[in-house]
Amino acid sequence: MSDEFSRLREALKKVDFFYSLSMGYLDELIRALKKRKAAKGEELIKQGEIGDKFYLISTGEVSVYVKKGGFGSPKKVATLGPGDFFGEMALITDLPRAATVIAEEPSEFFVLYKRDFKKILMSNPKIAAIINDVLSKRRASNR
Numbered sequence: 001m002s003d004e005f006s007r008l009r010e011a012l013k014k015v016d017f018f019y020s021l022s023m024g025y026l027d028e029l030i031r032a033l034k035k036r037k038a039a040k041g042e043e044l045i046k047q048g049e050i051g052d053k054f055y056l057i058s059t060g061e062v063s064v065y066v067k068k069g070g071f072g073s074p075k076k077v078a079t080l081g082p083g084d085f086f087g088e089m090a091l092i093t094d095l096p097r098a099a100t101v102i103a104e105e106p107s108e109f110f111v112l113y114k115r116d117f118k119k120i121l122m123s124n125p126k127i128a129a130i131i132n133d134v135l136s137k138r139r140a141s142n143r
C-alpha cells in the first residue's frame, strides 16, 4: 500500500461521517476519489447545470450562491471548509445544480463521480442518513 493511500485513509477516517465506513468500503472510496485543485475565484459548480460530481473539501474554503428566479442577483447562502461537502443535491434529486459554488481561496477537493457516490456512500445507511439530512436542511434554507 502506498504512503499516499494510507495517509488518505487516515485523513478520511477523521471526517465524521466516513468513520462508519468499513475498511473495505473505505478502501473502495479511496480508489474512487479523484483529487482536484481550484484557484481563488474559480467556479466549481454553476447553478442550473447538470451535475455528476460530489465534492469533499480537503483544504481551503468555498462560498455557495443561490439565485432565485430569472432576475435578481445571486445571494451568498453559505461558506464551507475542510470536511464539508457539496454537490450532493443534483446527484440525489436528479435536478439541475441548486447553487453556484466558488473557491474563496486556493483549495483542494476529493471528488467522487455520481456512480461511485451512489454505490459507496449512499449505500451505507448511516452515511446516507447524514447526507440526506444535510440536503434537506440546505433545501429548506434556500426556500
Ligand code: CMP
Pocket (backbone or CB within 6 Å): 045, 051, 064, 066, 077, 078, 085, 086, 087, 088, 089, 090, 091, 096, 097, 098, 099, 100, 101, 137, 138, 139, 141, 142
Ligand atoms: P448541488 O445542487 O448538486 O450543487 C450546488 C451545491 O451547493 C448543492 O448541491 C449543495 O451541495 C450546495 N448548497 C446548496 N444550497 C446550500 C445551502 N443553503 N447551504 C450550503 N450548501 C448549499
